[in-house]
Amino acid sequence: MENGSLRIDFKKLAVYLLKRCWLIILCAAIGFAGMYWYSNNYEQDTYTAFATVYVLNGNPNLVNYQYTNMNDLSSAVALLDTYTVVIKSTKVMSVVTERLASEYPGISAGYIANTLTMGSVAETGVLKIISTTPDAKLSADICNAVVDVAPAEIIRVVNAGNIEVIDYAETPRYADERSPMKKGIIGALAGGILAAMLLILLFLLNRKVTDTEDLTDKYTPPVLAEIRRKNVKGSEPARLLLDSGSLVEQIESYAKLRMNLLYTLAGKEKKAIVISSAISGEGKSTIAANLAISCAMSGKKVLLVDADIRRACQKDHFKYEIETPGLSEALIGEGNWWDMVIPSGRENLSILPAGHAAPNPAELLSLPALPAMLSEMEKEFDLVLFDTPPMNVVSDPLALSSYVAGCILVIRQNYSDHREIRKALVSAEMAGMSVLGFVFYGEKLKQGQYYGKKYYKKYYSRYEKQAEK
Incomplete structure (x- = not known):
């Protein structure tokens, strides 16, 4: 009595979604407004501090000790992910935590690691250590503690020739820009996608004859x-x-x-x-x-x-x-x-x-x-x-x-x-x-x-x- 097994009709699904695009747009608008309002009114201020260090590669196959060549710079940039892993390692984070524990009771190694990001200055061997927290002084203290502790571990693990501190972190004077528009766009995308997924689910579960x-x-x-x-x-x-x-x-x-x-x-x-x-x-x-x-x-x-x-x-x-x-x-x-x-x-x-x-x-x-x-x-x-x-x-x-x-x-x-x-x-x-x-x-x-x-x-x-x- 049936011509074939049940299958998804993508053309009909597209028409179904187009007829209900107003709902997707509405949910996207609600998501945008909600995230924008939350970011503007309730999002906690954050402060970002950073310190910079210079990493010189110690691999004898790549380094001419008389001067810094492009091999050193390329190697330093390529090893950025490795530096990040070393800096966020349990060993380094434990030492940093011990240094900060007296001034910041209850601070944990996991929390510190989550505040850290690494970056490199384009086409240089300069490594940027960045920390973002709700406390301006804490952000600077984390960066400086890492700068003091991490170089020795990086040299040991990566066989870097030398690491020199260029700038220690200073306590930021102003909070980071909240960028509610960015958060609003994320909310709009989330709202629209969730609405579309719900509509697709309802379409697939619908057993009624529509035409x-x-x-x-x-x-x-x-x-x-x-x-x-x-x-x-x-x-x-x-x-x-x-x-x-x-x-x-x-x-x-x-x-x-x-x-x-x-x-x-x-x-x-x-x-x-x-x-x-x-x-x-x-x-x-x-x-x-x-x-x-x-x-x-x-x-x-x-x-x-x-x-x-x-x-x-x-x-x-x-x-x-x-x-x-x-x-x-x-x-x-x-x-x-x-x-x-x-x-x-x-x-x-x-x-x-x-x-x-x-x-x-x-x-x-x-x-x-x-x-x-x-x-x-x-x-x-x-x-x-x-x-x-x-x-x-x-x-x-x-x-x-x-x-x-x-x-x-x-x-x-x-x-x-x-x-x-x-x-x-x-x-x-x-x-x-x-x-x-x-x-x-x-x-x-x-x-x-x-x-x-x-x-x-x-x-x-x-x-x-x-x-x-």
Whole structure:
């Protein structure tokens, strides 16, 4: 039933992110503002001090002792990382800590190492030892202690010829520049990246059907039509039905569904169709009612059977009493089905109500009376539509599998779940019920899927003018 395994659609992911780029920008702006404000108001002032030393390489293969050559300078620069490791070694840091402990109780070797950075003056053998702390004097004292202790260890480990102190560190007079703009940019990047990662995670975890491509890419049955869902306030199912005041595009979408269905049924002996869904709330009763109306408007004689015996829905669309006898009574022999058919108020369309609620609808639909009843219905009507409960909720729709041409599954945009759809398709396949196709029912359809109001208004106004002439 599925065309292939689930995979990431990077094009769809890109569109998904572009539609929500405002959220990424908003999070980036919040990150920028937060970090900028924090840096400006709460970030602790820091002070940077530095000392400089000159390192002369002692390798006899590289050094001419009469003068300093380029080999010495290149070697000194190349050994910067080595000097850094030596200076931050446990041995050096322990001695530095001992020197500072009396004036700065509680100071640790790890803290001192974290305050230190090394640098070299371009194209020279000068090594710059830098310390940054919240205390101006401490920064200078750390640099000077390192300058006193480290040279001997560097000479021993690296075999440097000599190390001369150029400048001892002085206590800085001013705090370092806070650079809130830099911190703000970092915050903006962090906020934007986190928002994008969250959106990608939500996209990957989303199991809802968002457009018809989700159906055509993953499943074999075709999409028979895309129908825009009316946004009707309140619980008024009758307002969802097609009538003379319906929008032209609404009528045309059901006409497309009707034509595709009739084309699918061409050559089939059976005229009965099940309209169902995977779970409740997907709009299958509204689709069934409007499809019946559309077929009746085209001149077909249609019978709409409310086969949801547990929870009859068509009574809300066509305004008849819930106690009206119907399918359940006909199946248990309490009357003839044709005597229970009621008019819909629309030409060519009749309704067979669900009847009184029964505790075992699936068993009722399995009674021997059903095949004979269906045969009589197909002789009397051009098309018989069964509005059944959702497939994954009860087994009622599957009980009809042997007596109908197939079923149509209604898929509601951003509501139907792929896991439930797969489950329904497997159930239909196991019961031997042919899935004729999907009806995509949504509020946000693409322009390519569903013509806009301007198109229809322009097209039909031109048609009406030609008709008047």
